[in-house]
Amino acid sequence: xxxxxxxxxxxxxxxxxxxxxxxxxxxxxxxxxxxxxxxxxxxxxxxxxxxxxxxxxxxxxxxxxxxxxxxxxxxxxxxxxxxxxxxxxxxxxxxxxxxxxxxxxxxxxxxxxxxxxxxxxxxxxxxxxxxxxxxxxxxxxxxxxxxxxxxxxxxxxxxxxxxxxxxxxxxxxxxxxxxxxxxxxxxxxxxxxxxxxxxxxxxxxxxxxxxxxxxxxxxxxxxxxxxxxxxxxxxxxxxxxxxxxxxxxxxxxxxxxxxxxxxxxxxxxxxxxxxxxxxxxxxxxxxxxxxxxxxxxxxxxxxxxxxxxxxxxxxxxxxxxxxx
Amino acid sequence: xxxxxxxxxxxxxxxxxxxxxxxxxxxxxxxxxxxxxxxxxxxxxxxxxxxxxxxxxxxxxxxxxxxxxxxxxxxxxxxxxxxxxxxxxxxxxxxxxxxxxxxxxxxxxxxxxxxxxxxxxxxxxxxxxxxxxxxxxxxxxxxxxxxxxxxxxxxxxxxxxxxxxxxxxxxxxxxxxxxxxxxxxxxxxxxxxxxxxxxxxxxxxxxxxxxxxxxxxxxxxxxxxxxxxxxxxxxxxxxxxxxxxxxxxxxxxxxxxxxxxxxxxxxxxx
Numbered sequence: 001x002x003x004x005x006x007x008x009x010x011x012x013x014x015x016x017x018x019x020x021x022x023x024x025x026x027x028x029x030x031x032x033x034x035x036x037x038x039x040x041x042x043x044x045x046x047x048x049x050x051x052x053x054x055x056x057x058x059x060x061x062x063x064x065x066x067x068x069x070x071x072x073x074x075x076x077x078x079x080x081x082x083x084x085x086x087x088x089x090x091x092x093x094x095x096x097x098x099x100x101x102x103x104x105x106x107x108x109x110x111x112x113x114x115x116x117x118x119x120x121x122x123x124x125x126x127x128x129x130x131x132x133x134x135x136x137x138x139x140x141x142x143x144x145x146x147x148x149x150x151x152x153x154x155x156x157x158x159x160x161x162x163x164x165x166x167x168x169x170x171x172x173x174x175x176x177x178x179x180x181x182x183x184x185x186x187x188x189x190x191x192x193x194x195x196x197x198x199x200x201x202x203x204x205x206x207x208x209x210x211x212x213x214x215x216x217x218x219x220x221x222x223x224x225x226x227x228x229x230x231x232x233x234x235x236x237x238x239x240x241x242x243x244x245x246x247x248x249x250x251x252x253x254x255x256x257x258x259x260x261x262x263x264x265x266x267x268x269x270x271x272x273x274x275x276x277x278x279x280x281x282x283x284x285x286x287x288x289x290x291x292x293x294x295x296x297x298x299x300x301x302x303x304x305x306x307x308x309x310x311x312x313x314x315x316x317x318x319x320x321x322x323x324x
Numbered sequence: 325x326x327x328x329x330x331x332x333x334x335x336x337x338x339x340x341x342x343x344x345x346x347x348x349x350x351x352x353x354x355x356x357x358x359x360x361x362x363x364x365x366x367x368x369x370x371x372x373x374x375x376x377x378x379x380x381x382x383x384x385x386x387x388x389x390x391x392x393x394x395x396x397x398x399x400x401x402x403x404x405x406x407x408x409x410x411x412x413x414x415x416x417x418x419x420x421x422x423x424x425x426x427x428x429x430x431x432x433x434x435x436x437x438x439x440x441x442x443x444x445x446x447x448x449x450x451x452x453x454x455x456x457x458x459x460x461x462x463x464x465x466x467x468x469x470x471x472x473x474x475x476x477x478x479x480x481x482x483x484x485x486x487x488x489x490x491x492x493x494x495x496x497x498x499x500x501x502x503x504x505x506x507x508x509x510x511x512x513x514x515x516x517x518x519x520x521x522x523x524x525x526x527x528x529x530x531x532x533x534x535x536x537x538x539x540x541x542x543x544x545x546x547x548x549x550x551x552x553x554x555x556x557x558x559x560x561x562x563x564x565x566x567x568x569x570x571x572x573x574x575x576x577x578x579x580x581x582x583x584x585x586x587x588x589x590x591x592x593x594x
Contacts (some may be wrong), residue, residue, distance in 0.1 A: 011360040013428075020432035027425050028444050039448055143573035145524050147544075148565035151551055155558050166554070194356060254437040258528050262551075276447045289442050295435050 007304060014300040022074065022290045026067050029285050030059075039082045040119070040280050075291075079286035089286030092271060099169060099267035103186055104255045110191025111198055116241075118195070119202025120233070123210060124225055126203070134199065141196025146255045150189040150262035157185060164251060167264040186263045189254050194248070201244045205237035212236075239306065246302030250295045330581025336574025344390040353381035355388045356539050364557045373563050376546070377553055385541035386567055392542050393571065396457050396535070397522040401515055403461035408468025409511055413503055415469065416476025417495065423539045427473070430466040438463035438525045439534075446534045456535035460525045464518050467563035472515045475507030485552065509586040527568045543568050 157167035170178035218228035232321035257269030359379035415426040442459035529535035530544030550560035
């Protein structure tokens with residue numbers, strides 16, 4: 001299949017998934033038993049008040065009409081409006097996106113900084129104790145719930161050593177030093193948990209490289225295993241790493257939401273949690289839609305970049321060998 | 325090495341099961357009754373793991389927590405398997421547009437983490453054990469569908485299915501007599517790994533207050549409570565986390581061990 005066609009197809013899949021996801025979110029909030037207006041007003045609201053709010057929110061219209069007007073709003077950036085504060089969801093999200101983005105960014109970078117060297121050693125020394133130790137540590141790390149990991153780090157670095165703050169957030173503009181200090185433990189939490197998952201993939205990617213001819217050639221002209229792996233292995237391993245990271249987007253996001261709660265960071269996760277507890281249904285609906293949109297968009301971009309980065313993929317496309 | 329992993333997994337899983345069953349009939353102390361005079365006791369006797377901020381025996385609460393997590397795991401993994409496996413088999417056997425539709429829908433659900441589903445449900449109904457089970461169950465369907473589809477595709481390409489089809493066995497007959505028995509081990513492995521995922525998800529949800537509400541103990545909400553006393557009684561934040569990690573490790577090792585045990589080709593590979 002031609003490259004352009006594959007890009008078009010992947011974009012099509014993105015649009016279809018987005019429609020499917022929006023339908024799912026809409027049906028969950030609107031079609032299940034349990035009335036949106038009743039939820040917003042609480043159980044002690046009078047039937048008249050509920051009916052009035054239903055009319056005001058347009059909930060008395062047929063479901064398909066409600067869905068399309070909601071979807072139409074999202075397409076022009078209207079994710080709904082908070083019932084409690086009256087503010088648009090996007091205005092509530094805007095000041096918090098940066099916090100979550102920093103956390104995710106540092107978390108992913110940190111996980112790569114841990115997982116790539118560890119996975120490399122695990123591959124090279126896979127038949128001796130360093131390899132076993134790293135694999136066992138990764139297996140253990142995968143069993144640690146992200147919030148407990150955060151609590152343990154707080155116990156060591158905040159309660160015991162007093163090196164870092166246990167929770168809270170200071171914006172970058174206010175005080176860069178404090179900003180960094182408040183992001184270290186949350187990012188490290190996310191990075192460690194994510195690294196435990198990645199190590200396995202890095203390890204098997206590098207084991208594959210060890211069996212390649214170009215690796216053997218590099219070794220036979222006298223390169224050390226480390227040098228051969230660094231010069232040739234990283235690029236090859238990075239392809240599978242990008243794929244895995246693409247599949248892990250939603251896991252990382254969920255991790256970030258939970259980590260925000262552990263460290264009381266004012267990000268998207270804490271906004272969602274507050275909205276859930278206040279039963280501000282439209283904010284929850286809008287924010288979830290926003291997050292799912294972000295997840296789908298990032299996985300589509302990862303897939304596309306993978307298509308463009310890997311020359312073999314592109315070549316396969318040109319020759320019509322690639323399978324979508 | 326592989327054998328040791330499988331056995332460790334079995335032992336850990338058995339420990340969780342036994343604890344949960346015992347907790348149905350007996351716990352050392354009442355896991356709900358607040359005792360004012362004995363808050364935040366250190367581990368000792370008779371409170372082996374100490375008491376929490378309400379003066380309740382931590383060991384008893386951990387035991388009841390095992391019960392909850394097992395219940396949520398069994399129901400959500402069960403629902404996911406019962407819905408996901410037939411869908412995956414259908415996709416794998418039918419192929420064509422049926423396959424395309426089932427897998428696209430599955431991809432959409434896959435983009436939905438259990439946490440976001442649980443938040444939507446909790447916003448409408450309030451967080452409870454049931455909303456957690458539904459959210460985790462629905463979010464786990466795609467994994468079962470994928471495993472069943474991949475298995476079905478493999479079985480459908482085999483000679484014995486060709487023979488069965490050419491001797492006039494119906495699609496339903498092929499599914500029941502050939503596909504299902506052959507993919508059952510794969511489903512078993514997925515169930516074990518899925519159980520580990522369900523435990524992690526339930527713990528996270530109850531930590532965030534989106535699952536079983538207080539005063540009923542879960543490992544997640546115990547950790548949330550323990551976090552308030554981190555500077556006074558740090559040990560409290562150790563036990564529930566350890567329980568979660570060991571249970572998850574157990575089901576993961578069991579799943580991995582089963583996979584290797586069932587696939588002889590993998591046995592020699594280090």
